[in-house]
Amino acid sequence: xxxxxxxxxxxxxxxxxxxxxxxxxxxxxxxxxxxxxxxxxxxxxxxxxxxxxxxxxxxxxxxxxxxxxxxxxxxxxxxxxxxxxxxxxxxxxxxxxxxxxxxxxxxxxxxxxxxxxxxxxxxxxxxxxxxxxxxxxxxxxxxxxxxxxxxxxxxxxxxxxxxxxxxxxxxxxxxxxxxxxxxxxxxxxxxxxxxxxxxxxxxxxxxxxxxxxxxxxxxxxxxxxxxxxxxxxxxxxxxxxxxxxxxxxxxxxxxxxxxxxxxxxxxxxxxxxxxxxxxxxxxxxxxxxxxxxxxxxxxxxxxxxxxxxxxxxxxxxxxxxxxxxxxxxxxxxxxxxxxxxxxxxxxxxxxxxxxx
Amino acid sequence: xxxxxxxxxxxxxxxxxxxxxxxxxxxxxxxxxxxxxxxxxxxxxxxxxxxxxxxxxxxxxxxxxxxxxxxxxxxxxxxxxxxxxxxxxxxxxxxxxxxxxxxxxxxxxxxxxxxxxxxxxxxxxxxxxxxxxxxxxxxxxxxxxxxxxxxxxxxxxxxxxxxxxxxxxxxxxxxxxxxxxxxxxxxxxxxxxxxxxxxxxxxxxxxxxxxxxxxxxxxxxxxxxxxxxxxxxxxxxxxxxxxxxxxxxxxxxxxxxxxxxxxxxxxxxxxxxxxxxxxxxxxxxxxxxxxxxxxxxxxxxxxxxxxxxxxxxxxxxxxxxxxxxxxxxxxxxxxxxxxxxxxxxxxxxxxxxxxxxxxxxxxxxxxxxxxxxxxxxxxxxxxxxxxxxxxxxxxxxxxxxxxxxxxxxxxxxxxxxxxxxxxxxxxxxxxxxxxxxxxxxxxxxxxxxxxxxxxxxxxxxxxxxxxxxxxxxxxxxxxxxxxxxxxxxxxxxxxxxxxxxxxxxxxxxxxxxxxxxxxxxxxxxxxxxxxxxxxxxxxxxxxxxxxxxxxxxxxxxxxxxxxxxxxxxxxxxxxxxxxxxxxxxxxxxxxxxxxxxxxxxxxxxxxxxxxxxxxxxxxxxxxxx
Numbered sequence: 007x008x009x010x011x012x013x014x015x016x017x018x019x020x021x022x023x024x025x026x027x028x029x030x031x032x033x034x035x036x037x038x039x040x041x042x043x044x045x046x047x048x049x050x051x052x053x054x055x056x057x058x059x060x061x062x063x064x065x066x067x068x069x070x071x072x073x074x075x076x077x078x079x080x081x082x083x084x085x086x087x088x089x090x091x092x093x094x095x096x097x098x099x100x101x102x103x104x105x106x107x108x109x110x111x112x113x114x115x116x117x118x119x120x121x122x123x124x125x126x127x128x129x130x131x132x133x134x135x136x137x138x139x140x141x142x143x144x145x146x147x148x149x150x151x152x153x154x155x156x157x158x159x160x161x162x163x164x165x166x167x168x169x170x171x172x173x174x175x176x177x178x179x180x181x182x183x184x185x186x187x188x189x190x191x192x193x194x195x196x197x198x199x200x201x202x203x204x205x206x207x208x209x210x211x212x213x214x215x216x217x218x219x220x221x222x223x224x225x226x227x228x229x230x231x232x233x234x235x236x237x238x239x240x241x242x243x244x245x246x247x248x249x250x251x252x253x254x255x256x257x258x259x260x261x262x263x264x265x266x267x268x269x270x271x272x273x274x275x276x277x278x279x280x281x282x283x284x285x286x287x288x289x290x291x292x293x294x295x296x297x298x299x300x301x302x303x304x305x306x307x308x309x310x311x312x313x314x315x316x317x318x319x320x321x322x323x324x325x326x327x328x329x330x331x332x333x334x335x336x337x338x339x340x341x342x343x344x345x346x347x348x349x350x351x352x353x354x355x356x357x358x359x360x361x362x
Numbered sequence: 363x364x365x366x367x368x369x370x371x372x373x374x375x376x377x378x379x380x381x382x383x384x385x386x387x388x389x390x391x392x393x394x395x396x397x398x399x400x401x402x403x404x405x406x407x408x409x410x411x412x413x414x415x416x417x418x419x420x421x422x423x424x425x426x427x428x429x430x431x432x433x434x435x436x437x438x439x440x441x442x443x444x445x446x447x448x449x450x451x452x453x454x455x456x457x458x459x460x461x462x463x464x465x466x467x468x469x470x471x472x473x474x475x476x477x478x479x480x481x482x483x484x485x486x487x488x489x490x491x492x493x494x495x496x497x498x499x500x501x502x503x504x505x506x507x508x509x510x511x512x513x514x515x516x517x518x519x520x521x522x523x524x525x526x527x528x529x530x531x532x533x534x535x536x537x538x539x540x541x542x543x544x545x546x547x548x549x550x551x552x553x554x555x556x557x558x559x560x561x562x563x564x565x566x567x568x569x570x571x572x573x574x575x576x577x578x579x580x581x582x583x584x585x586x587x588x589x590x591x592x593x594x595x596x597x598x599x600x601x602x603x604x605x606x607x608x609x610x611x612x613x614x615x616x617x618x619x620x621x622x623x624x625x626x627x628x629x630x631x632x633x634x635x636x637x638x639x640x641x642x643x644x645x646x647x648x649x650x651x652x653x654x655x656x657x658x659x660x661x662x663x664x665x666x667x668x669x670x671x672x673x674x675x676x677x678x679x680x681x682x683x684x685x686x687x688x689x690x691x692x693x694x695x696x697x698x699x700x701x702x703x704x705x706x707x708x709x710x711x712x713x714x715x716x717x718x719x720x721x722x723x724x725x726x727x728x729x730x731x732x733x734x735x736x737x738x739x740x741x742x743x744x745x746x747x748x749x750x751x752x753x754x755x756x757x758x759x760x761x762x763x764x765x766x767x768x769x770x771x772x773x774x775x776x777x778x779x780x781x782x783x784x785x786x787x788x789x790x791x792x793x794x795x796x797x798x799x800x801x802x803x804x805x806x807x808x809x810x811x812x813x814x815x816x817x818x819x820x821x822x823x824x825x826x827x828x829x830x831x832x833x834x835x836x837x838x839x840x841x842x843x844x845x846x847x848x849x850x851x852x853x854x855x856x857x858x859x860x861x862x863x864x865x866x867x868x869x870x871x872x873x874x875x876x877x878x879x880x881x882x883x884x885x886x887x888x889x890x891x892x893x894x895x896x897x898x899x900x901x902x903x904x905x906x907x908x909x910x911x912x913x914x915x916x917x918x919x920x921x922x923x924x925x926x927x928x929x930x931x932x933x934x935x936x937x938x939x940x941x942x943x944x945x946x947x948x949x950x951x952x953x954x955x956x957x958x959x960x961x962x963x964x965x966x967x968x969x970x971x972x973x974x975x976x977x978x979x980x981x982x983x984x985x986x987x
Binding site for chain 1: 671673688690692693694695841842843844845846847848849850852853854855856857860877881884887888889890
């Protein structure tokens with residue numbers, strides 16, 4: 007297929023037919039700001055912030071880089087005067103319906119609207135007016151939705167529908183009254199929302215915020231530790247966010263099996279045990295005489311278990327034993343367990359509770 | 363119903379249908395357009411049927427002859443202002459404003475004896491009687507192609523449609539033309555989409571026809587006519603549903619689509635009911651569905667009802683709505699012709715566009731070019747409303763001037779007032795003023811003046827109309843109907859509405875005016891879809907043509923049209939006032955001062971403009987300045 011030749015901010019680039027301006031710019035390392043755009047999905051085109059100027063066949067027009075396809079000979083400007091004016095206008099509009107008490111916002115410091123307003127020098131709106139004044143939906147145990155902070159970029163809706171495939175939320179009402187909500191305006195908790203929280207991860211402002219976020223500020227995260235979610239056998243990759251040497255939250259990573267998404271267990275319920283004072287750190291053997299557990303070494307504990315297995319096998323035969331693995335085990339652990347059952351126990355009595 | 367298996371059978375059916383139509387010695391055509399139904403035409407039709415049912419006895423006594431009478435409920439006859447309309451054939455008597463109690467006289471005089479009932483005739487501006495439709499200037503000066511059958515045949519009778527030449531075009535296409543020839547004919551005709559954009563229908567058809575390897579293609583009809591004061595498409599759907607069905611079937615054949623959808627707004631129950639009925643009739647007759655007229659060609663048609671969202675008139679929102687999703691426009695590409703309904707190649711045109719297709723296929727593109735202007739051939743339907751003598755539905759050649767529409771057809775301004783402006787193209791359009799009266803209306807000419815032909819809504823305004831209030835009204839409409847997706851439209855229209863509300867409340871500033879213009883241009887430039895891009899047009903065009911009116915509202919707090927409540931200045935005529943104290947006693951805020959038998963006065967600062975003094979004054983001394 008013949009390539010199309012376009013110029014972006016003076017840099018020539020050859021692209022295939024059907025390439026968007028945003029993709030072409032990325033190819034030559036030019037960053038065009040986006041708010042609603044989600045890589046891999048059809049462009050939403052709602053925020054308009056990626057507007058660029060395109061000169062084509064002697065005519066100049068404005069279009070959104072996420073949706074406009076490159077045409078041969080296009081000369082594209084991503085930061086021209088009219089582009090900056092349009093972006094300032096869009097931010098001005100958004101800011102006219104967005105509170106600026108950023109100090110108390112959990113997303114302060116990692117808010118894309120804040121960053122863009124700073125970048126384009128929009129300190130306050132030039133057209134103040136009525137603002138959305140709907141109550142916060144706090145019904146979900148893991149996250150909150152504050153319509154006042156929502157800029158209706160639909161990243162949450164598109165994630166819920168097209169990535170997660172749940173379809174729990176959508177835009178409700180029309181015009182200025184538009185709001186993101188589960189069906190019929192019911193509370194989040196009563197809807198078919200699975201609380202996976204992928205919507206909170208893509209929200210560019212503080213509108214959809216994980217409740218955990220109240221315990222730390224983004225700049226307090228000292229390190230991120232890449233690991234595998236221990237919850238089930240899927241093997242999702244995520245980063246543990248560490249503050250003061252403690253895991254405070256997790257962030258989905260681009261693992262081959264999860265592609266930046268997580269489920270409710272992975273995101274909210276798979277790491278608190280790390281710092282639990284009730285966590286087992288040594289093998290324990292119950293003292294028959296006292297009925298209490300006592301600490302033991304791994305060798306002692308494993309020897310005891312092996313002896314017992316052998317005794318049962320001898321007394322009652324091969325079929326008396328079975329091995330059942332917890333779904334929180336990794337694939338490798340489960341493989342080893344079934345291997346032990348088949349070779350040591352000498353039967354096929356093995357299964358796993360992973361039915362989620 | 364007997365199935366029409368082939369072309370010869372269709373000819374036979376047509377001959378029979380004509381014979382049946384001619385066998386009537388008298389036909390009573392009662393207008394069953396939405397306007398006339400609202401003014402009671404259903405009762406008229408029922409009364410007529412009841413009276414004619416009893417007729418044999420009456421006539422046997424009178425003359426020994428039983429006339430064969432048909433009572434048909436037709437589509438909109440056009441002159442909605444004067445409904446219910448009744449026409450008596452073959453004498454061609456056009457009766458207006460018919461009441462149930464007039465029916466007996468009509469039957470006795472006209473049906474039985476062929477005599478006119480003069481008191482029910484229309485009188486024109488010179489007080490001349492107009493016995494026949496062609497005598498009425500409103501109807502005489504129109505060219506009816508799309509509305510040809512509306513008012514002349516029973517809207518839901520397939521046989522009557524066939525009798526007047528229906529399905530001749532489809533049979534010609536199926537048996538004498540190959541699909542590409544049909545596409546070429548439409549392309550050569552230069553038919554432009556009647557829904558607003560004026561995009562060439564032939565171009566769309568060609569692009570969809572070019573997708574040879576698509577597993578399925580669709581033909582979709584946009585019947586979501588949502589502009590306030592527009593009722594052209596509704597009139598076609600309820601007045602001549604078979605014409606739309608034939609036009610869509612032709613489109614299906616031409617582009618190779620086997621499925622079609624008609625998206626009708628839910629506020630058109632008559633259209634929905636008649637389309638459902640007509641589709642079932644056409645299917646039963648073998649003119650729709652599988653193996654049409656034995657040609658092997660199939661086309662299935664479905665009706666989808668909208669749910670009341672104005673934005674679903676936008677193509678991608680409309681297809682999203684048919685798919686069962688929230689009606690929200692999406693970015694393009696991909697275009698509807700490549701990936702439309704269910705991501706398949708889709709022809710999307712509006713009702714009026716498809717209704718033009720059968721005539722073009724039958725009479726040829728050259729014939730079509732003899733009507734209208736060079737770049738906008740054909741006719742355009744307009745629904746004329748507002749301060750005009752004859753409210754109604756009209757069809758005129760493209761290029762007809764505003765003056766001809768307002769004065770010759772519309773009968774001038776209601777009550778003999780002065781013409782001020784027309785809002786053309788609904789809330790997405792702009793206003794044209796006196797200086798544009800002689801502009802020939804077509805897709806390109808109107809665009810030059812910050813307006814659009816749009817789907818054809820024409821709201822006529824006289825000097826009692828405040829243009830700021832008009833802009834506010836349309837802005838409140840588009841703000842309410844914005845889908846809420848893109849930020850310029852969702853927030854921008856709200857901020858413009860707030861400024862307009864401030865100005866009509868007498869609280870606007872000159873800075874507001876600049877800001878209004880700035881936001882209007884911003885929204886026009888940066889919105890995602892046509893709704894947002896055109897929403898500021900009423901503001902932009904009124905600001906351009908009536909800026910002084912805006913300024914008066916702001917600087918001297920005056921609304922010259924006396925429309926803006928907050929700017930009304932109540933005054934007491936010192937000469938006329940007899941000092942009865944009634945106004946002072948009734949005033950809820952004690953804003954009126956004055957002693958007994960002495961002229962009173964209104965304290966401007968205290969007055970809340972409730973109008974109690976005005977309605978209560980026994981000598982008419984209170985007036986609005």
